[in-house]
Amino acid sequence: MRYLPLTPEDRADMLHVVGAESVDSFYEDVPKSARLKATIEGLPDHQGELAVERHMSRLAAKNRTASDGAFFVGCGAYKHHVPASVDHIIQRSEFLTTYTPYQPEIAQGTLQTLFEFQTQVAMLTDMEVANASMYDGSTACAEGALMACRVTRRKKVMLSGGLHPHYADATRTLCEAAGIEVVQLTPAIDGERALIDAVDEETACVIAQSPNVFGQLTDLSPIADAAHDKGALLVDVITEIVSLGLVAPPGEMGADIVAAEGQSIGNSLNFGGPYVGLFACRQKHVRQAPGRLCGETVDASGARGFVLTLSTREQHIRRDKATSNICTNAGLCTLAFTAHLTLLGDKGLSHLAELNHEAACDLADALGAVKGVEILTDAYFNEISYKTPKPAHEVIVALEAKGVLGGVAASRLMPDAGLDNVVIAAATECTTDEDIQTYAQALTEVLA
Amino acid sequence: MRYLPLTPEDRADMLHVVGAESVDSFYEDVPKSARLKATIEGLPDHQGELAVERHMSRLAAKNRTASDGAFFVGCGAYKHHVPASVDHIIQRSEFLTTYTPYQPEIAQGTLQTLFEFQTQVAMLTDMEVANASMYDGSTACAEGALMACRVTRRKKVMLSGGLHPHYADATRTLCEAAGIEVVQLTPAIDGERALIDAVDEETACVIAQSPNVFGQLTDLSPIADAAHDKGALLVDVITEIVSLGLVAPPGEMGADIVAAEGQSIGNSLNFGGPYVGLFACRQKHVRQAPGRLCGETVDASGARGFVLTLSTREQHIRRDKATSNICTNAGLCTLAFTAHLTLLGDKGLSHLAELNHEAACDLADALGAVKGVEILTDAYFNEISYKTPKPAHEVIVALEAKGVLGGVAASRLMPDAGLDNVVIAAATECTTDEDIQTYAQALTEVLA
Amino acid sequence: MSMNAQGRPTSPATLAASGDVQTTTGSRGLQQREDLIFEIGSVDKTGVDLPMPKGRKSRLGTLKRKSGAGLPGLAEPETMRHYVRLSQKNYAIDLGLFPLGSCTMKHNPRLNERMARLPGFADVHPLQPETSVQGAMDVIEELEDWLIKLTGMTSVAMSPKAGAHGELCGMLAIREALIARGEADVRTRVLVPESAHGTNPATAIQCGFKVDEIAAAPDGRVDLENFKEKLADPSDIAGIMLTNPNTCGLFERDIKEIADLIHDAGGYFYCDGANFNAIVGRVRPGDLGVDAMHINLHKTFSTPHGGGGPGSGPTVLSAALTPYAPLPQLAVDNSGGTRTLVFAEHAEQLAGAGRQPFGRLCAFHGQMGMFVRALTYMLSHGADGLKQAAEDAVLNANYLQARLKTTMSPAFDGYCMHEALFSDAFLNGNEIETLDIAKALIDEGFHPMTMYFPLVVHGAMLIEPTETESRRELDRFADALLSIAERARRADPSLKQAPMLAPMRRLDETQAARRPVLTWSPSVSPVRRAAE
Amino acid sequence: MSMNAQGRPTSPATLAASGDVQTTTGSRGLQQREDLIFEIGSVDKTGVDLPMPKGRKSRLGTLKRKSGAGLPGLAEPETMRHYVRLSQKNYAIDLGLFPLGSCTMKHNPRLNERMARLPGFADVHPLQPETSVQGAMDVIEELEDWLIKLTGMTSVAMSPKAGAHGELCGMLAIREALIARGEADVRTRVLVPESAHGTNPATAIQCGFKVDEIAAAPDGRVDLENFKEKLADPSDIAGIMLTNPNTCGLFERDIKEIADLIHDAGGYFYCDGANFNAIVGRVRPGDLGVDAMHINLHKTFSTPHGGGGPGSGPTVLSAALTPYAPLPQLAVDNSGGTRTLVFAEHAEQLAGAGRQPFGRLCAFHGQMGMFVRALTYMLSHGADGLKQAAEDAVLNANYLQARLKTTMSPAFDGYCMHEALFSDAFLNGNEIETLDIAKALIDEGFHPMTMYFPLVVHGAMLIEPTETESRRELDRFADALLSIAERARRADPSLKQAPMLAPMRRLDETQAARRPVLTWSPSVSPVRRAAE
Ligand SMILES: Cc1ncc(COP(=O)(O)O)c(C=O)c1O
């Protein structure tokens, strides 16, 4: 087998050195009754590259990709162009096939990129510190809630009606297990504002999202003020990080914790994962933060270097006292993120954001002109929601038949929210004018 | 522009340091009349990655690939599976973006792989030495003819009727320019044997190919003997190098020079290039050999290392006395070749060759069973020729319409050879039984 | 010299002067000096070209960003160089043996990478209509089938994003089962061996359980007597988290009895599957009484570690826990004749009675990119190859143990599984310690083994070679480590200097933690402070 | 110390003892020792899995191979490691400035690589029916259009596989033209400047011409007087081969006069286009009277050098030479209404009267893989970007010249084009020489410049930074080189030791050539000999 360097002779010689009859000797602790005699049934034997490649390629070919025609699906994952150089960089053996940088003398490559990543995330969100990543935006959100409870020593978190339902569910699942009360406000296009009245003295944090799951932008400053008045924190969730190229950053609006999805920069759609969770907070709370932190230091010769630090927060040192159980994080996806963002810089990012926003504006104008369609979002970045006379899920199906992936039916994410006729649609720099015309045309036919 | 690091400020500052008004100052030696005022007309301005990728992808999508269904085209380029690890290796920055190893202290990576490549080629062909590559098999063949003339001090070369016509043309073109007479024997399936009678005392070398362009295998020993009797050399051409996994090697049959195409190992079809020319010969003739040679030596600390050597044969040292004008050669394609061959080893290569041979045997049996078809090749490796009642080029066109790329019409390569009804078809490890059945079925319909 | 939690020194000894050649650039031959992007880039430079925006539309309300974020940009050539230079400061599997115990650093096949990049997998959106992604869902279904058959369990939850996330999945399923039994409030105690990986206790706590540590027996397994005592009063027992093969690299001999006892006590058996690589094809956890086990696809099934992630931790469940598996779940819709794969996103959509999913672990449905790689790996190895791989992994570990025990001190007698564990006993308490030996390995061109873990062994050195090492590489490693061990036993002081040949000398972790500098800013910098 | 043809020492001075740390493995930190595959592999090991052959068919006649070739195999993990380890012993553009004059080592965009790997380009066969590869032929047509417009020439021959091959193409076209004029036998003299690249004279000879060298003027250009003398009797003049910008990095001021004179003399003007990068978008060779010029796509148009190749050398031709262009040629077939691209493979298929192709240069129709990369690069830069690139390349060279001339000796006065040329005059004949300076650059983390070329300048150092270098990298390079130059002027003997920090010390080229070991065999090895 091509991945196994030992030859039959090697095995025999080595068994001899070890002084064992056969490998069976190594498995003698296995309860007799549980020892497998033959190879497991119902599974194929080994195959060559060509055969495996053909099988996988056949499965891949069954899927319609985001690049095959008009595509407007968003809601937490976005189709962006990733430069070829980014993919080349993350495939470098030295980045791809290394472990968590526990031996800093031979891991400065990973460590320096993590330090740069943390700094970029802090700059982008206008926060003081950022960690070395979480699994994704939704788990970052849940960890944000838990951290807020640790910081405030309170046990209640409040979720806006604009928070991505998957994020809300993931947060509720973790919080409830930890005995934290979760208040979910009713889903609504402008679902963030309701937090202002809802927050109370028991609240550890309010979790708001802007742009929210419907694409709506909200000024979070009043929410931050309301929360702070009650001694609560504001956790700001962002699922489309490119928006920060054009939109006011969380720090400016008073966020205490930022939990964001970084997929849009450097990472492909990958049918849902792997993505990269961005997590930023205030310096004074950093010892309550989850996940790895990379810090600057010096080596024995006085040269600047980087190490993983403050690990006394982490499970491998602190075990049951750890701030989180996270170990492996988004590693290589953070590299893709930081490399792409290094290519962009302020200049490229704001330009990219502009193109996204413009595409969404064009989309809104084109769909808004379709008879029976009502655009529900008034302030947005690259995603909008609209109301149709027909049930949204039927519209999506009908559009697909016409070659248009028109977005997401709100009811797919929020079945009981009474938003059955709402479609959420995103546009990016990959969206062409032609795509938008195709969409408008198809929608007109579907609604006719 | 993304590939240009200089900012407008940089340019201004640097011009200042240089003491120049503007870049125009640097172009003052250009004759006024020839100075371009504006950017060149009729060409587009710069575009982003996404736009360029879309354009190129559109062009790529217009082509039918060798993996889209039944495919049997050969004649000097073969569809083989290249392991993913090979492509990864050749994309390593340190191999991809470096130059000819003129500074051995920082080029041992390239140099050691070249030394390994030379050794593998020598082993594979059973010759004493091999060089660091030529452009491709056809130019290696032409250089072989020129070298034979230098060695024998004669000015006449003889080409078999089985030699790939492109190789024959390339050789004739170079030889005639150098004032060397070229005798081309008539194309024939068993075209090699005729060399035995044709070779004479003026002949510098006879050039034979096995398997030849029709796929026919020939024992070259008698040809070598005949040539050597007349003081001529035998240049053995091989266009399908995988054959050496199963077929007697040139050295064993008395070849003096081997000129081969290495594409089949490690390299894709690439619509004709880049490929890799393999060139091997006898130790005693090496100072007459063209191209680069890598040799073993020691460094100042006594450690083993490798350098380019015997460069007094080459143009950059010897100029008009050089054995060839070649400079840049097949570089990275030699790396792909040596890496793939390292994965294969004797074991993998002979196994691979068996699969190829078996596929060709199955193909011959399947097509031979089709009414009106006559198999012309009796000894072959992975390529056969067959005769059809209809003109071959019409058959190829009709097969294509049925989704089968059935091979090459002999008349496409040899218009006037009276072989209008001959089709040359190859099979490899990529050929499935289903492909062969599809071919036989389609051919039956075409000939019905 | 200050000590950290694990009792290992974090401040290097002061450095002996080295008479090295100095350079103006700070680069040393091929080892390129590379500063931070914030020091080499600029906000008005970019490495991308984008079309000009058409017109002036803005629908941002009041929220337009006032000033740039200050992010430096680099042209593409500079960017490539930045990362290629940095990459060469890393050690990696592709450079040599990476014997990190408990991490299963095996070869990462490039075919996996190629397959994961097929547009049909990489360029599809998790919320596309399911009818448009049947091939992607086939991959998940096939992988589920492999995992269930290899483990002999009832079902598998695919969404966990790493091992620790899988632990959450399993423990939350247990919690939900207890809720269903109405015992969640009383059954809050989870037994965890001292030797357990830190994620285990951390996970238990995060799920609202209490952790009760079980002692290790002298033979490195669970102390069965101590375990039984813990069950004396079973009323508050929620379950046990046990790693098998365990973190000492040993198979838990009494595992079935442990499973039976915990079940009798009304608890569940969570098995940490991080070391599954040692037993694939030889034993099925399902035959051992396991109720839940996460599988690190980034260990056992060769998906790359990527410098810390991403991973994937599908969690297999027993019949008892299957009803409580999280959402979403892959389901088959045969309505309308054709078989279509769909995702059950909400409890209502689940077939079968008594289904009570504990909730959702994350957005969407798991680490598809890792699924493609793992399935590609499984299809390549096949059931036969996976078994051979497990056996070779164990053979390699035992071979190293046999070669090293002449000088070093095996923590326990007898054969090991996939990793060989040594204590620092052979140093007889001289001033050399595990850390010094680890750093000396760096100079010899190897990555150190896992140090000071598991905690039950003093100065632990946990060595896991994996099956993808050749005998030749194992011998090179053994020779190097033996020569270092000899020096260590002789208390060779130069070991305190190691590494001497790495891109950096030992780094000061104490200072890093005492005065954390977590983001770049022109002002603060330890180097400057050191200079002061 | 023996000297080679170029008068540079090839045996290193004896080595000063270096008090370095020794290791058992021979690896040094991240720098891995790696032996030859013949020493680590074995004939019964393989890194591929293949299906079992079905049955026993053999149609090899008498020619079955009797014994294996003895090729060693390695498992995939070992193979990856072998090449990754070796790769790190190379310098590369992605690691730093690569100022090899005349080589145009610019950034190689990865987008080019991605596009070249699209199955529609990489997985198509050169002899497929043309109707099945129209997209691939579109690429060739578009690239031809770019090349013709950028050069202002009449046509372009696409098949040459590198620059030298393009020289053959151009010179053979000239020869064919002379044959058509019935003057081939008399017109055999080709003028070539002393400063020319070695391929020029070598090509002329290979095409059956005689080479007549023209002297260089003190200003580094062709000596016009000497040139005119050569034309005194024009009867045997076939043409001139001139590089422009020339190999001294200067634009041939009198190029139009030279073109006119050579034409008046009945000869043709071959221009070596290796340095085209300096003038793209600023001048069109077609406006200078050029008859033929090769373009190194692997220099000017960013296709990677790959450690020595592959390259591509499309050759543009004037109206006078177009009829003699080689086969195959891209043609348009409008028969049957639709426009179809086809290859004219035989003279008969060529449209237009008087077409007399000189023959064929190689199998098939050129370096498609390089065409895709070059076109991708051209589309990315656009006409505007290519012009800017040329200007930046020239600016960068002049900037370096300005910074370096304070200490070093520019070979000629005034501005340079894309490369700056220095002589070793500033060493005032002390024992340090160009080679020592070059090797010292290696320790500073840079690739040396081109040395001892062109031959017209003593101890020549030819520095070509290209446009893809940032000002920062240029300054790092200038600072390093200036400090070395200072030491050189002071005759610092340690320069003879350089490089000290590279993977290897200076190699003994004399021994390599005296007793060539060109293939591995267990018996012969200079190391062993040295040991004797
Ligand atoms: C024994 C054990 N359990 C759990 C984990 C956590 O897995 P992950 O890092 O994928 O979260 C690890 C990883 O090192 C481990 O070794």
Ligand SMILES: Cc1ncc(COP(=O)(O)O)c(C=O)c1O
């Ligand atoms: C001036 C000049 N001419 C010709 C050549 C030959 O080009 P190639 O190496 O592509 O054959 C070179 C390459 O170095 C060169 O610098």
